[in-house]
Amino acid sequence: MRKLFTRLRGDAGMNTAEYAVGTLAAVAFAGLLLKVLTSDSVQTALTGVIDRALQ
Numbered sequence: 001m002r003k004l005f006t007r008l009r010g011d012a013g014m015n016t017a018e019y020a021v022g023t024l025a026a027v028a029f030a031g032l033l034l035k036v037l038t039s040d041s042v043q044t045a046l047t048g049v050i051d052r053a054l055q
Helices: 001-010 012-037 040-054
Strands: none
Touching: 001 012
């Protein structure tokens, strides 16, 4: 009887929805990070740090 009740609840799709939301959040974060790292001020700062490290 317990096995039948578990089957009737039907929450198998919940895992897929959670993965979809997690993937969407990861992609949004990656896009934001890309936007920040390709900005002129951040590129200038990173170039300065690398130049100082190599001297």
